[in-house]
Amino acid sequence: xxxxxxxxxxxxxxxxxxxxxxxxxxxxxxxxxxxxxxxxxxxxxxxxxxxxxxxxxxxxxxxxxxxxxxxxxxxxxxxxxxxxxxxxxxxxxxxxxxxxxxxxxxxxxxxxxxxxxxxxxxxxxxxxxxxxxxxxxxxxxxxxxxxxxxxxxxxxxxxxxxxxxxxxxxxxxxxxxxxxxxxxxxxxxxxxxxxxxxxxxxxxxxxxxxxxxxxxxxxxxxxxxxxxxxxxxxxxxxxxxxxxxxxxxxxxxxxxxxxxxxxxxxxxxxxxxxxxxxxxxxxxxxxxxxxxxxxxxxxxxxxxxxxxxxxxxxxxxxxxxxxxxxxxxxxxxxxxxxxxxxxxxxxxxxxxxxxxxxxxxxxxxxxxxxxxxxx
Ligand code: OGA
Ligand code: NI
Numbered sequence: 001x002x003x004x005x006x007x008x009x010x011x012x013x014x015x016x017x018x019x020x021x022x023x024x025x026x027x028x029x030x031x032x033x034x035x036x037x038x039x040x041x042x043x044x045x046x047x048x049x050x051x052x053x054x055x056x057x058x059x060x061x062x063x064x065x066x067x068x069x070x071x072x073x074x075x076x077x078x079x080x081x082x083x084x085x086x087x088x089x090x091x092x093x094x095x096x097x098x099x100x101x102x103x104x105x106x107x108x109x110x111x112x113x114x115x116x117x118x119x120x121x122x123x124x125x126x127x128x129x130x131x132x133x134x135x136x137x138x139x140x141x142x143x144x145x146x147x148x149x150x151x152x153x154x155x156x157x158x159x160x161x162x163x164x165x166x167x168x169x170x171x172x173x174x175x176x177x178x179x180x181x182x183x184x185x186x187x188x189x190x191x192x193x194x195x196x197x198x199x200x201x202x203x204x205x206x207x208x209x210x211x212x213x214x215x216x217x218x219x220x221x222x223x224x225x226x227x228x229x230x231x232x233x234x235x236x237x238x239x240x241x242x243x244x245x246x247x248x249x250x251x252x253x254x255x256x257x258x259x260x261x262x263x264x265x266x267x268x269x270x271x272x273x274x275x276x277x278x279x280x281x282x283x284x285x286x287x288x289x290x291x292x293x294x295x296x297x298x299x300x301x302x303x304x305x306x307x308x309x310x311x312x313x314x315x316x317x318x319x320x321x322x323x324x325x326x327x328x329x330x331x332x333x334x335x336x337x338x339x340x341x342x343x344x345x346x347x348x349x350x351x352x353x354x355x356x357x358x359x360x361x362x363x364x365x366x367x368x369x370x371x372x373x374x375x
Contacts, residue, residue, distance in 0.1 A: 022047045023150055030134040031127055032146030032160035034309075037230040047156045048238040061268035068273055069093040069100035076197070090198070091205030094283050098298030099263050101278040102198075107190040109277060112254045115226075116311045118183030122162055123228040123309070125179045133162065133177055138321050138356070141171035149356070158238045158304045164188070164224040168322055188224055191252050191279075191315040195219060198250065198281060206291060208333060216290075217326065218249045221319030221348070229260070231308035240302035245364055246316065247355045248284030253314040255280065258307050264299040272300075285366050286318060286351065289343045292330035297366070319348045321356070343369045 022045065029035050036045070071089045075082040093100035122130070122144075133144040144162040147153070164176060166188045176184055196219055203212040213219075229240045240260055255261055255274055262269040263282075272280055288297040302310075329345035346369050355365045 017046060019047055020151070023156065026146065026156070027150055030131040033158055034123055034160055034228060034230050035127075042233050044158070044232065044234045044237050048158055049155060050238055050242075051154050058264065059268055060262070061265070061270045063271075065268065066265060066270050068270060069097055070275060070278065071100050071102050072104050073102050073106070073197075074104040076201075087201045087204045090201045094202065094205065094295040096296075097263070097265060098296040099265075099272065099280065099282045099300070101272070101275055101280050102194075103275070103278045105194050105279060107194060107279070111186050111190050112279065112313075114183045115180075115187035115224075115254060115313045116256055118180030118187075119162070119226040119228060119311050119313055120309065121179040122177055122226070123160060125177075129177075129179075138163075139165070139169075141165050141169070141175035142177060152357070153242065155238070155242060157241050158232050158235075159227045159229045159240050159302070161225060161227050163226070165320070165322075166222045166224060168221055168319055168324065184224055187254075187313060188222060188315065191224075192219065192222055194279070195222075195250070195252060195315065195317055198252075202250075202287070202295070206294065206331070206334060208331070212331075213249075216328070218287075218317060220324070221317065221322065223316040223318070223320055224313060225316055226313045227302075227311070229302065229305070229308055229310035229312075231306055232304035233306070235304035235306055238304050240304045240310065243299045243301040245297040245299050245366075246282060246284035247286065247352050247365060248316045248318040249286045249290075250284050250317050251282050251314050252317075253280040253282070253312060256311045258305060258310040260303045260305050260310055261312075262301055262303060269301070284316075284318065285364065286328060286348065289346070289351075289366060289369065290328050290331050292334050292339065292342050294334060297364075299364075318352070320352050321349055323349055340371075342371060344371055 071086060071093065073086060076086045133142050135143055136145055142162065142164055146160045147156050150156060164184050173181060196214065199213040199218055200210040203210050232238065257274045259271060259274045261272040263272060283295045283297050285297045287295050325347055327345040327347055330341040330343055335341050351365060354368055
Protein backbone atom coordinates (compact mmCIF):
# COMPACT_ATOMS: atom_id res chain seq x y z
CA UNK A 1 0.00 0.00 0.00
CA UNK A 2 1.21 3.44 -0.82
CA UNK A 3 1.40 5.93 2.03
CA UNK A 4 -0.35 9.20 1.31
CA UNK A 5 0.76 12.47 2.92
CA UNK A 6 -1.71 14.87 4.50
CA UNK A 7 -2.73 16.33 1.14
CA UNK A 8 -3.78 12.85 0.00
CA UNK A 9 -1.08 12.77 -2.70
CA UNK A 10 1.23 9.76 -2.49
CA UNK A 11 4.67 10.81 -1.38
CA UNK A 12 7.10 10.29 -4.29
CA UNK A 13 9.78 8.76 -2.06
CA UNK A 14 7.41 6.00 -0.92
CA UNK A 15 5.98 5.36 -4.37
CA UNK A 16 6.50 1.75 -5.41
CA UNK A 17 6.74 0.61 -9.02
CA UNK A 18 3.27 -0.41 -10.10
CA UNK A 19 3.89 -2.62 -13.11
CA UNK A 20 0.22 -3.44 -13.70
CA UNK A 21 -0.81 0.23 -13.94
CA UNK A 22 2.06 0.95 -16.31
CA UNK A 23 1.01 -1.97 -18.56
CA UNK A 24 -2.62 -0.93 -18.46
CA UNK A 25 -1.79 2.68 -19.29
CA UNK A 26 0.12 1.50 -22.36
CA UNK A 27 -2.65 -0.89 -23.38
CA UNK A 28 -5.32 1.81 -23.00
CA UNK A 29 -3.57 4.08 -25.49
CA UNK A 30 -4.15 1.38 -28.18
CA UNK A 31 -1.17 2.76 -30.07
CA UNK A 32 1.45 0.61 -28.40
CA UNK A 33 5.20 1.03 -28.67
CA UNK A 34 4.88 3.11 -31.82
CA UNK A 35 2.79 5.59 -29.81
CA UNK A 36 5.54 5.79 -27.16
CA UNK A 37 8.22 6.42 -29.77
CA UNK A 38 6.10 9.01 -31.58
CA UNK A 39 5.60 10.81 -28.27
CA UNK A 40 9.39 11.17 -28.09
CA UNK A 41 10.48 8.79 -25.29
CA UNK A 42 14.27 8.74 -24.96
CA UNK A 43 14.40 5.99 -22.31
CA UNK A 44 12.83 2.55 -22.35
CA UNK A 45 10.12 2.33 -19.63
CA UNK A 46 10.71 -0.26 -16.93
CA UNK A 47 7.92 -2.64 -18.02
CA UNK A 48 10.10 -3.48 -21.06
CA UNK A 49 13.23 -4.32 -19.05
CA UNK A 50 14.68 -7.69 -19.76
CA UNK A 51 15.11 -9.75 -16.55
CA UNK A 52 18.80 -10.22 -15.87
CA UNK A 53 18.65 -14.04 -16.00
CA UNK A 54 17.14 -14.02 -19.47
CA UNK A 55 19.62 -16.12 -21.47
CA UNK A 56 22.29 -13.53 -20.65
CA UNK A 57 24.77 -16.39 -20.40
CA UNK A 58 24.19 -17.46 -24.01
CA UNK A 59 26.82 -15.84 -26.25
CA UNK A 60 26.07 -14.43 -29.69
CA UNK A 61 27.97 -16.40 -32.36
CA UNK A 62 30.65 -14.66 -34.40
CA UNK A 63 29.55 -13.74 -37.91
CA UNK A 64 31.09 -16.73 -39.73
CA UNK A 65 31.04 -19.26 -36.89
CA UNK A 66 28.07 -21.16 -38.34
CA UNK A 67 26.69 -21.40 -41.83
CA UNK A 68 22.95 -20.75 -41.61
CA UNK A 69 21.27 -23.16 -44.09
CA UNK A 70 20.04 -21.60 -47.33
CA UNK A 71 18.27 -24.02 -49.67
CA UNK A 72 17.75 -23.23 -53.35
CA UNK A 73 14.44 -24.72 -54.53
CA UNK A 74 15.17 -24.22 -58.24
CA UNK A 75 14.03 -27.21 -60.29
CA UNK A 76 12.28 -29.17 -57.52
CA UNK A 77 9.26 -29.82 -59.76
CA UNK A 78 11.18 -30.70 -62.93
CA UNK A 79 13.69 -33.35 -62.09
CA UNK A 80 13.31 -36.19 -59.53
CA UNK A 81 17.06 -36.26 -58.82
CA UNK A 82 17.08 -32.54 -58.08
CA UNK A 83 13.95 -32.94 -55.95
CA UNK A 84 15.62 -35.68 -53.88
CA UNK A 85 18.62 -33.39 -53.28
CA UNK A 86 16.31 -30.64 -52.02
CA UNK A 87 14.32 -33.04 -49.82
CA UNK A 88 17.60 -34.24 -48.26
CA UNK A 89 18.70 -30.67 -47.51
CA UNK A 90 15.31 -29.75 -46.03
CA UNK A 91 15.33 -32.89 -43.88
CA UNK A 92 18.86 -32.35 -42.61
CA UNK A 93 18.14 -28.69 -41.74
CA UNK A 94 14.85 -29.65 -40.00
CA UNK A 95 16.67 -32.27 -37.91
CA UNK A 96 19.70 -30.22 -36.93
CA UNK A 97 18.78 -26.52 -37.09
CA UNK A 98 14.98 -26.43 -37.03
CA UNK A 99 15.42 -23.38 -39.27
CA UNK A 100 16.48 -22.67 -42.86
CA UNK A 101 15.94 -20.10 -45.59
CA UNK A 102 14.68 -20.91 -49.08
CA UNK A 103 15.41 -19.08 -52.33
CA UNK A 104 13.83 -19.55 -55.79
CA UNK A 105 10.63 -20.50 -54.01
CA UNK A 106 8.41 -19.12 -56.78
CA UNK A 107 6.84 -16.26 -54.79
CA UNK A 108 7.45 -12.95 -56.58
CA UNK A 109 9.35 -10.29 -54.60
CA UNK A 110 6.42 -7.97 -55.31
CA UNK A 111 4.27 -10.19 -53.07
CA UNK A 112 6.71 -10.54 -50.14
CA UNK A 113 7.92 -6.93 -50.31
CA UNK A 114 4.30 -5.85 -50.90
CA UNK A 115 3.36 -7.60 -47.66
CA UNK A 116 5.98 -5.66 -45.67
CA UNK A 117 4.84 -2.41 -47.29
CA UNK A 118 1.28 -3.30 -46.28
CA UNK A 119 2.42 -3.89 -42.67
CA UNK A 120 4.10 -0.47 -42.66
CA UNK A 121 0.98 1.19 -44.07
CA UNK A 122 -1.20 -0.47 -41.45
CA UNK A 123 0.92 0.68 -38.51
CA UNK A 124 1.61 4.15 -39.88
CA UNK A 125 -1.96 4.96 -40.90
CA UNK A 126 -4.23 7.42 -39.13
CA UNK A 127 -4.22 6.55 -35.43
CA UNK A 128 -8.01 6.64 -35.03
CA UNK A 129 -8.46 4.25 -37.96
CA UNK A 130 -5.80 1.89 -36.55
CA UNK A 131 -7.39 1.87 -33.08
CA UNK A 132 -10.57 0.39 -34.55
CA UNK A 133 -8.73 -2.89 -35.08
CA UNK A 134 -7.42 -3.10 -31.51
CA UNK A 135 -8.63 -6.25 -29.75
CA UNK A 136 -7.52 -9.12 -27.54
CA UNK A 137 -10.09 -11.53 -29.00
CA UNK A 138 -7.84 -14.02 -30.81
CA UNK A 139 -10.64 -15.44 -32.95
CA UNK A 140 -11.35 -12.20 -34.81
CA UNK A 141 -10.14 -11.98 -38.42
CA UNK A 142 -7.86 -9.03 -37.58
CA UNK A 143 -6.22 -8.87 -34.16
CA UNK A 144 -4.13 -5.74 -33.58
CA UNK A 145 -2.45 -5.09 -30.23
CA UNK A 146 0.83 -4.50 -28.46
CA UNK A 147 2.13 -7.75 -26.87
CA UNK A 148 -0.46 -10.56 -26.97
CA UNK A 149 0.77 -11.60 -23.53
CA UNK A 150 1.17 -8.08 -22.11
CA UNK A 151 -0.25 -8.84 -18.65
CA UNK A 152 1.26 -12.33 -18.28
CA UNK A 153 4.83 -12.36 -19.49
CA UNK A 154 7.85 -11.31 -17.38
CA UNK A 155 8.72 -8.43 -19.75
CA UNK A 156 6.93 -6.44 -22.43
CA UNK A 157 8.50 -6.61 -25.90
CA UNK A 158 9.49 -3.58 -27.99
CA UNK A 159 7.01 -4.23 -30.80
CA UNK A 160 3.40 -3.94 -31.95
CA UNK A 161 1.63 -6.72 -33.85
CA UNK A 162 -1.30 -7.47 -36.09
CA UNK A 163 -2.53 -10.98 -36.79
CA UNK A 164 -4.78 -11.96 -39.70
CA UNK A 165 -6.66 -15.25 -39.27
CA UNK A 166 -7.04 -16.37 -42.90
CA UNK A 167 -8.30 -19.92 -42.22
CA UNK A 168 -9.97 -22.19 -41.06
CA UNK A 169 -12.49 -19.31 -40.94
CA UNK A 170 -12.09 -17.28 -44.12
CA UNK A 171 -12.42 -13.54 -43.43
CA UNK A 172 -14.83 -11.31 -45.32
CA UNK A 173 -12.89 -8.59 -47.18
CA UNK A 174 -14.20 -5.88 -44.84
CA UNK A 175 -12.82 -7.78 -41.84
CA UNK A 176 -9.30 -7.01 -43.12
CA UNK A 177 -7.94 -3.41 -42.92
CA UNK A 178 -7.96 -1.57 -46.20
CA UNK A 179 -4.36 -0.43 -45.67
CA UNK A 180 -3.06 -3.95 -46.31
CA UNK A 181 -6.03 -6.08 -47.44
CA UNK A 182 -4.74 -6.91 -50.89
CA UNK A 183 -1.19 -7.49 -49.66
CA UNK A 184 -2.36 -9.95 -46.98
CA UNK A 185 -4.61 -11.89 -49.39
CA UNK A 186 -1.82 -12.24 -51.98
CA UNK A 187 0.84 -13.14 -49.41
CA UNK A 188 -1.38 -15.69 -47.69
CA UNK A 189 -2.30 -17.36 -51.02
CA UNK A 190 1.32 -17.66 -52.24
CA UNK A 191 2.76 -18.67 -48.88
CA UNK A 192 0.12 -21.39 -48.49
CA UNK A 193 1.19 -22.81 -51.86
CA UNK A 194 4.84 -22.79 -50.83
CA UNK A 195 3.82 -24.34 -47.50
CA UNK A 196 2.09 -27.21 -49.28
CA UNK A 197 5.24 -27.89 -51.30
CA UNK A 198 7.30 -27.87 -48.09
CA UNK A 199 4.79 -30.28 -46.51
CA UNK A 200 5.53 -32.71 -49.34
CA UNK A 201 9.28 -32.33 -48.73
CA UNK A 202 8.82 -32.88 -44.98
CA UNK A 203 6.64 -35.98 -45.60
CA UNK A 204 9.09 -37.46 -48.13
CA UNK A 205 12.07 -36.72 -45.87
CA UNK A 206 10.36 -38.60 -43.03
CA UNK A 207 9.93 -41.62 -45.34
CA UNK A 208 6.14 -41.08 -45.58
CA UNK A 209 3.88 -40.67 -48.58
CA UNK A 210 4.21 -37.13 -50.01
CA UNK A 211 0.59 -36.32 -49.06
CA UNK A 212 0.88 -37.56 -45.49
CA UNK A 213 0.96 -34.13 -43.80
CA UNK A 214 -1.71 -32.80 -46.14
CA UNK A 215 -3.98 -35.74 -45.30
CA UNK A 216 -3.74 -34.97 -41.58
CA UNK A 217 -4.63 -31.33 -42.39
CA UNK A 218 -1.41 -29.59 -41.36
CA UNK A 219 -2.44 -26.80 -43.77
CA UNK A 220 -5.90 -26.34 -42.29
CA UNK A 221 -5.08 -23.17 -40.38
CA UNK A 222 -3.25 -20.12 -41.59
CA UNK A 223 -2.55 -16.98 -39.56
CA UNK A 224 -0.43 -14.13 -40.89
CA UNK A 225 1.27 -12.55 -37.87
CA UNK A 226 2.94 -9.23 -38.66
CA UNK A 227 5.24 -7.27 -36.39
CA UNK A 228 6.29 -3.63 -36.37
CA UNK A 229 9.45 -3.00 -34.31
CA UNK A 230 9.89 0.76 -33.80
CA UNK A 231 13.42 2.14 -33.37
CA UNK A 232 14.53 1.65 -29.76
CA UNK A 233 16.49 4.30 -27.81
CA UNK A 234 18.15 1.70 -25.50
CA UNK A 235 18.20 -1.63 -27.35
CA UNK A 236 20.43 -3.36 -24.77
CA UNK A 237 17.83 -3.19 -21.94
CA UNK A 238 14.95 -4.87 -23.78
CA UNK A 239 14.08 -7.23 -26.66
CA UNK A 240 12.00 -6.97 -29.84
CA UNK A 241 10.59 -10.46 -29.21
CA UNK A 242 11.50 -12.61 -26.20
CA UNK A 243 12.93 -16.05 -26.81
CA UNK A 244 10.27 -18.60 -27.68
CA UNK A 245 9.58 -21.51 -30.00
CA UNK A 246 6.54 -21.36 -32.29
CA UNK A 247 3.45 -23.40 -31.34
CA UNK A 248 2.80 -24.01 -35.04
CA UNK A 249 3.40 -27.05 -37.25
CA UNK A 250 5.77 -24.77 -39.11
CA UNK A 251 6.21 -21.09 -39.90
CA UNK A 252 7.29 -19.22 -43.05
CA UNK A 253 8.59 -15.71 -42.37
CA UNK A 254 9.58 -12.72 -44.44
CA UNK A 255 11.80 -10.25 -42.58
CA UNK A 256 13.03 -6.88 -43.81
CA UNK A 257 16.70 -6.05 -44.26
CA UNK A 258 17.41 -4.61 -40.79
CA UNK A 259 17.94 -8.06 -39.27
CA UNK A 260 17.75 -8.93 -35.58
CA UNK A 261 16.21 -12.42 -35.68
CA UNK A 262 18.45 -14.88 -33.83
CA UNK A 263 18.08 -18.60 -33.18
CA UNK A 264 19.55 -20.80 -30.49
CA UNK A 265 22.01 -23.22 -32.09
CA UNK A 266 24.68 -25.30 -30.31
CA UNK A 267 24.66 -22.97 -27.30
CA UNK A 268 24.89 -19.71 -29.29
CA UNK A 269 22.50 -17.09 -30.59
CA UNK A 270 22.99 -17.26 -34.35
CA UNK A 271 21.77 -14.45 -36.64
CA UNK A 272 19.30 -15.30 -39.39
CA UNK A 273 20.94 -13.22 -42.12
CA UNK A 274 18.49 -11.10 -44.13
CA UNK A 275 18.84 -12.55 -47.63
CA UNK A 276 17.44 -10.92 -50.73
CA UNK A 277 14.51 -12.88 -52.17
CA UNK A 278 14.58 -15.50 -49.42
CA UNK A 279 11.98 -16.48 -46.86
CA UNK A 280 12.75 -18.14 -43.52
CA UNK A 281 11.18 -21.49 -42.64
CA UNK A 282 11.11 -22.94 -39.15
CA UNK A 283 9.75 -26.10 -37.59
CA UNK A 284 7.22 -25.47 -34.81
CA UNK A 285 6.39 -27.42 -31.65
CA UNK A 286 3.49 -29.33 -33.24
CA UNK A 287 5.70 -30.77 -35.99
CA UNK A 288 8.27 -31.71 -33.36
CA UNK A 289 5.47 -33.45 -31.46
CA UNK A 290 4.08 -35.45 -34.40
CA UNK A 291 7.56 -36.39 -35.66
CA UNK A 292 8.40 -37.62 -32.14
CA UNK A 293 11.39 -35.24 -31.95
CA UNK A 294 12.83 -36.09 -35.41
CA UNK A 295 12.34 -32.47 -36.45
CA UNK A 296 13.18 -29.83 -33.87
CA UNK A 297 11.37 -26.67 -32.87
CA UNK A 298 14.07 -24.19 -31.95
CA UNK A 299 14.01 -21.15 -29.66
CA UNK A 300 14.45 -17.80 -31.31
CA UNK A 301 14.21 -14.12 -30.44
CA UNK A 302 14.45 -10.67 -32.02
CA UNK A 303 16.86 -8.17 -30.55
CA UNK A 304 15.84 -4.52 -30.35
CA UNK A 305 17.58 -2.03 -32.62
CA UNK A 306 18.21 1.72 -32.79
CA UNK A 307 17.27 1.43 -36.47
CA UNK A 308 13.69 0.98 -37.45
CA UNK A 309 10.96 0.30 -37.98
CA UNK A 310 11.91 -3.34 -38.53
CA UNK A 311 9.10 -5.23 -40.26
CA UNK A 312 8.26 -8.90 -40.44
CA UNK A 313 5.35 -11.05 -41.61
CA UNK A 314 5.08 -14.69 -40.54
CA UNK A 315 2.67 -17.28 -41.83
CA UNK A 316 1.74 -19.68 -39.02
CA UNK A 317 0.58 -23.10 -40.16
CA UNK A 318 -1.80 -24.07 -37.35
CA UNK A 319 -5.42 -23.54 -36.37
CA UNK A 320 -4.48 -21.72 -33.17
CA UNK A 321 -7.38 -21.31 -30.76
CA UNK A 322 -10.11 -22.28 -33.23
CA UNK A 323 -12.17 -25.06 -31.64
CA UNK A 324 -11.12 -27.95 -33.88
CA UNK A 325 -11.35 -31.24 -31.98
CA UNK A 326 -8.89 -33.26 -34.12
CA UNK A 327 -6.09 -34.78 -32.02
CA UNK A 328 -2.41 -34.88 -32.99
CA UNK A 329 0.09 -37.40 -31.67
CA UNK A 330 3.44 -38.90 -32.72
CA UNK A 331 3.05 -40.48 -36.19
CA UNK A 332 2.86 -44.27 -35.77
CA UNK A 333 5.23 -44.93 -38.68
CA UNK A 334 7.91 -42.89 -36.89
CA UNK A 335 7.59 -44.77 -33.60
CA UNK A 336 8.89 -48.23 -32.74
CA UNK A 337 9.76 -50.32 -29.72
CA UNK A 338 13.15 -48.61 -29.50
CA UNK A 339 11.61 -45.24 -30.14
CA UNK A 340 8.22 -45.17 -28.34
CA UNK A 341 5.90 -42.14 -28.55
CA UNK A 342 7.24 -39.28 -26.45
CA UNK A 343 4.06 -37.19 -26.38
CA UNK A 344 0.41 -37.70 -25.60
CA UNK A 345 -2.31 -36.72 -28.07
CA UNK A 346 -3.48 -33.10 -28.02
CA UNK A 347 -5.69 -30.81 -30.02
CA UNK A 348 -4.02 -27.74 -31.50
CA UNK A 349 -6.31 -25.58 -29.36
CA UNK A 350 -5.29 -27.24 -26.07
CA UNK A 351 -1.65 -26.94 -27.01
CA UNK A 352 -2.01 -23.24 -27.84
CA UNK A 353 -4.16 -22.47 -24.81
CA UNK A 354 -1.35 -23.65 -22.60
CA UNK A 355 1.11 -21.43 -24.46
CA UNK A 356 -1.11 -18.34 -24.53
CA UNK A 357 -1.87 -18.68 -20.83
CA UNK A 358 1.75 -18.33 -19.82
CA UNK A 359 3.03 -15.99 -22.56
CA UNK A 360 6.62 -15.73 -23.76
CA UNK A 361 8.48 -16.79 -20.64
CA UNK A 362 11.12 -19.03 -22.14
CA UNK A 363 9.37 -22.34 -21.26
CA UNK A 364 8.29 -24.80 -23.95
CA UNK A 365 4.68 -26.11 -23.84
CA UNK A 366 6.00 -29.40 -25.30
CA UNK A 367 7.09 -30.41 -21.79
CA UNK A 368 3.48 -30.40 -20.68
CA UNK A 369 2.48 -32.93 -23.34
CA UNK A 370 5.48 -35.13 -22.83
CA UNK A 371 4.82 -38.68 -21.59
CA UNK A 372 6.94 -39.41 -18.44
CA UNK A 373 6.63 -35.88 -17.18
CA UNK A 374 3.77 -34.10 -15.57
CA UNK A 375 4.77 -30.50 -15.62
C1 OGA B 1 7.17 -14.87 -34.31
C2 OGA B 1 8.59 -14.54 -34.57
C3 OGA B 1 10.21 -13.17 -35.70
C4 OGA B 1 10.36 -11.87 -36.41
O1 OGA B 1 6.28 -14.06 -34.66
O2 OGA B 1 6.92 -15.95 -33.74
O3 OGA B 1 9.43 -15.26 -34.12
O4 OGA B 1 11.34 -11.73 -37.14
N1 OGA B 1 8.88 -13.46 -35.32
O5 OGA B 1 9.53 -10.98 -36.20
NI1 NI C 1 8.54 -17.16 -33.55
